[in-house]
Amino acid sequence: MAHLVINEEDYIRRYGPSLNYTxxxxxxxxxxxxxxxxHCCFCGVQCGIQLKVKNDRIIGFEPWEEFPVNQxxxxxxxxxxxxxxxxxxxxKNPLIRCESGFRSAEWEEAMERTxxxxxxxxxxxxxxxxxxxxxxxxxxxxxxxxxxxARLALETSNIDYNGRLCMVSAGAANKMAFxxxxxxxxxxxxxxxxxxxxxxxxxxxxxxxLTEHVWKARDNxxxxxxxxxxxxxIARTCDLFLPVRPGTDSALVNGILxxxxxxxxxxxxxxxxxxNGFDRVRESVHSWTPARTQxxxxxxxxxxxxxxxxxxxxxxxxxxxxxGIEHHTNGVDNVLNYINLVLTTGRIGREGCGxxxxxxxxxxxxxxxxxxxxxxxxxxxxxxxxxxxxxxxxFWGVSESELPGEGLTACEIIDAIEDGKIKGLLSIxxxxxxxxxxxxxxxAALEKLEFFACIDFFLSETGRHAxxxxxxxxxxxxxxxxxxGEGRCIHLPNSIPxxxxxxxxxxxxxxxxxxxxxxxxxxFRKSEEIFTELCAASKGGPIDYSxxxxxxxxxxxxxxxxxxxxxxxxxxxxxxDRCFFFPDGKARFHGIDHRGPAxxxxxxxxxxxxxxxxxSQYLSGNQTRRIGDLVDQYxxxxxxxxxxxxxxxxxxxxxxxxxxxxxxxxxVPAQIVRTIRPDTVFIPYHWPGKQSANQLTNRxxxxxxxxxxxxxxxxxxxxxxxxxxxxxxx
Amino acid sequence: xxxxxxxxxxxxxxxxxxxxxxxxxxxxxxxxxxPMIHLETIDRRSGVQTTPVICMHCEDPxxxxxxxxxxxxxxxxxxxxxxxxxxxxxxxxxxxxxPFGVPKMEIEMQLMMKCDMCYDRTSVGKKPMCATVxxxxxxxxxxRKTIEKIRQEIPVNEFRFGxxxxxxxxxxxxxxxxxxxxxxxMGFLAADLKEEDPLSVIRKGAPDVAVACICDDPxxxxxxxxxxxxx
Numbered sequence: 025m026a027h028l029v030i031n032e033e034d035y036i037r038r039y040g041p042s043l044n045y046t047x048x049x050x051x052x053x054x055x056x057x058x059x060x061x062x063h064c065c066f067c068g069v070q071c072g073i074q075l076k077v078k079n080d081r082i083i084g085f086e087p088w089e090e091f092p093v094n095q096x097x098x099x100x101x102x103x104x105x106x107x108x109x110x111x112x113x114x115x116k117n118p119l120i121r122c123e124s125g126f127r128s129a130e131w132e133e134a135m136e137r138t139x140x141x142x143x144x145x146x147x148x149x150x151x152x153x154x155x156x157x158x159x160x161x162x163x164x165x166x167x168x169x170x171x172x173x174a175r176l177a178l179e180t181s182n183i184d185y186n187g188r189l190c191m192v193s194a195g196a197a198n199k200m201a202f203x204x205x206x207x208x209x210x211x212x213x214x215x216x217x218x219x220x221x222x223x224x225x226x227x228x229x230x231x232x233x234l235t236e237h238v239w240k241a242r243d244n245x246x247x248x249x250x251x252x253x254x255x256x257x258i259a260r261t262c263d264l265f266l267p268v269r270p271g272t273d274s275a276l277v278n279g280i281l282x283x284x285x286x287x288x289x290x291x292x293x294x295x296x297x298x299x300n301g302f303d304r305v306r307e308s309v310h311s312w313t314p315a316r317t318q319x320x321x322x323x324x325x326x327x328x329x330x331x332x333x334x335x336x337x338x339x340x341x342x343x344x345x346x347x348g349i350e351h352h353t354n355g356v357d358n359v360l361n362y363i364n365l366v367l368t369t370g371r372i373g374r375e376g377c378g379x380x381x382x383x384x385x386x387x388x389x390x391x392x393x394x395x396x397x398x399x400x401x402x403x404x405x406x407x408x409x410x411x412x413x414x415x416x417x418x419f420w421g422v423s424e425s426e427l428p429g430e431g432l433t434a435c436e437i438i439d440a441i442e443d444g445k446i447k448g449l450l451s452i453x454x455x456x457x458x459x460x461x462x463x464x465x466x467x468a469a470l471e472k473l474e475f476f477a478c479i480d481f482f483l484s485e486t487g488r489h490a491x492x493x494x495x496x497x498x499x500x501x502x503x504x505x506x507x508x509g510e511g512r513c514i515h516l517p518n519s520i521p522x523x524x525x526x527x528x529x530x531x532x533x534x535x536x537x538x539x540x541x542x543x544x545x546x547x548f549r550k551s552e553e554i555f556t557e558l559c560a561a562s563k564g565g566p567i568d569y570s571x572x573x574x575x576x577x578x579x580x581x582x583x584x585x586x587x588x589x590x591x592x593x594x595x596x597x598x599x600x601d602r603c604f605f606f607p608d609g610k611a612r613f614h615g616i617d618h619r620g621p622a623x624x625x626x627x628x629x630x631x632x633x634x635x636x637x638x639x640s641q642y643l644s645g646n647q648t649r650r651i652g653d654l655v656d657q658y659x660x661x662x663x664x665x666x667x668x669x670x671x672x673x674x675x676x677x678x679x680x681x682x683x684x685x686x687x688x689x690x691x692v693p694a695q696i697v698r699t700i701r702p703d704t705v706f707i708p709y710h711w712p713g714k715q716s717a718n719q720l721t722n723r724x725x726x727x728x729x730x731x732x733x734x735x736x737x738x739x740x741x742x743x744x745x746x747x748x749x750x751x752x753x754x
Numbered sequence: 755x756x757x758x759x760x761x762x763x764x765x766x767x768x769x770x771x772x773x774x775x776x777x778x779x780x781x782x783x784x785x786x787x788x789p790m791i792h793l794e795t796i797d798r799r800s801g802v803q804t805t806p807v808i809c810m811h812c813e814d815p816x817x818x819x820x821x822x823x824x825x826x827x828x829x830x831x832x833x834x835x836x837x838x839x840x841x842x843x844x845x846x847x848x849x850x851x852x853p854f855g856v857p858k859m860e861i862e863m864q865l866m867m868k869c870d871m872c873y874d875r876t877s878v879g880k881k882p883m884c885a886t887v888x889x890x891x892x893x894x895x896x897x898r899k900t901i902e903k904i905r906q907e908i909p910v911n912e913f914r915f916g917x918x919x920x921x922x923x924x925x926x927x928x929x930x931x932x933x934x935x936x937x938x939x940m941g942f943l944a945a946d947l948k949e950e951d952p953l954s955v956i957r958k959g960a961p962d963v964a965v966a967c968i969c970d971d972p973x974x975x976x977x978x979x980x981x982x983x984x985x
Binding site for chain 1: 767768771776780781784801881883890904939940942943944945951953954
């Protein structure tokens, strides 16, 4: 049904990606009517930025030096982001699939067709046969609305979001260890730490402005430890670099904990009074001697001891991690084990002492809080908890039995489509064809959909498979809030209206709900009303926003949740009272028995493949692959490999090679660098089709978080021009 | 607002290669999309070290001295400007002579163009664009007193190139300790790995291959000792 109808070049010719280098009106010096103080639309740092607006068009940017997190600093993506707004590829009308690709349509037809398809599929196959996929680059308002729409209007349990590819391992581990899913400290604590441990975070490329926070710690005499198979820009100047073998993070932590316990570098009082389960840690790290840890991780024993010594003896410390330890089938275990490192020393809940996961998506934190996850209701409530279900059912004015139960996660939804169990899909700001592992299977799944509708601002590679495209809104075209990686909820003012006939996303959702006969639950006239409802819904939940409003967010450069009443000024640092979010107030240790990755290297696939990001691109690239200067900075994927490996295989720099895994094959130029382990290659993932690293990656999921294992699988490298060796009869 | 005594400091050791400076330079009103600074990658094969190249604004600029057309002017505040368009003969003498590798010849415009320390911004009390956005502090605009307080590195603005001594308005931050930093991941690996063939996957006693799987992949669960070693 949803096969592509024209060839790829024709889609690109009509809908891009095409490269925009200049503002719509050229480079003539124009005086802006107004400067809108807002935030970058990309990563979870959410840098403050001012957009120059003239006649309801964005014509440039100006740094915003008063916003405390970035003080005017920006990365190249933030600088060039405004070029999306007047972009020639921008969708300005709904599109409906036809024999020649797509035709422009009226909203009435697009809406009617979608509602008819939803009703037809659900009447034939059941409510759950229609799924919803959301995204974590959208506002809190939209995240809340998506969850409410799926449960009350679509009445499906199958709603999930692309944060499933991002922060869920950290989120699950945070809840298991601390009882709350938020970074424990504001980033202003980083410079105050004596030791900053960065695990699996290419911080300088993915969150560039946090670099200075880390280096301020160093200027103050602090030490930086970096754990990463690659020497990333932040690793270049660190004090201790541990290039861990992909997939062995929790083994490395066990090795560090082994030494800390052996040497007594632990806070016995804290462990006794404020935690449970340390004995289990003692047990699981017992056999992880430096020698064994070296053997498994490839990190020299002496440096493992050194890490334990630095971390163990620090008076203040911050641990930060990102996808490098989370994108694994043992991602939750890895995060739990790093949390063990923090709890063992008791260094949390004080100035300069703490822990955080750095969220990758713009609203990576808020997007996972308000109910667009398959197992979650607003306010961070659990969909399987009877009390939580009743609270939300009462709040929404429905009976508890009307709320669907836990549904499938993002990758499982794609699997279920492939298996023919899910027949229809509505997605918003999600490009799974580029972002989910094993893209050949994702494509096969999309082709099986009976009906597929997308809400998006540009036609993504995934969107090409859709029957109906709703022209939605870019970040600057709507008002709302996002919650940054430090737990700070900030306000995004509406900078300009959507162009042409495009509409703000939440109005599209509300109208669909109306047409599905559920308009009474979606009677919103402005996004502030959604926020007010979201805050009220969160009251009394684990994630409490009930004391927030737009005015307060504007005045205070945002508010850190929990903020449980209108007189509350928010909670920048968690656990200051050493009380964790469990009935007994104690944090939980989890002893981790190291498991390796789902796919180990072997004779046929002897090299580890790991994937990640580059500084000039964002996620699946649906936005950043359209901005000329960002594309020029890193135009296409390269395969990083060590000269030792390249020499062994006779590969030259820039030579195009074939990377082969059990899922697929990719042709990619080699980039020969000494900044990676010799047993590992790295390919960034921002590109589609034949340039997609996710042709190769392994769609196996962490059993708890259901995050796929982007960060390690087994591959082999082949020279393209080598003829296969012929058997010579003896 | 900036103060009269604010200066420009460059600390290449803090550069993360993100290009925010270059991208932002082009966005400056008068630059019309054309960056006046550039980023050098030192040797990507050996490491990720990069450095932003902005004009150092020499007291006695070599570029101006070698210009046969007298096209490069220094203003009263010591800012060395791009070549004046009516005069520049695009001979590239300045490009070859600058000891810091700053000027670039814009062939299609037949003009040498370079950083003017954001005169249009500093004259209205703003910091230069690149130093405002630089996320890592490699480019810093502020008072000498402040930077000496917050950084351990020392600002230097006198350089020797053979016989020539060059004094500049812009300072480079340098460390007093001379260190040779290991830039190869190999140097951080366990000794036995350094000698190992990167393709030999069955390491002696590697304990985790057999228990690695969480799914029933036959390739992973089969007895690891049976998997041949590539030599």
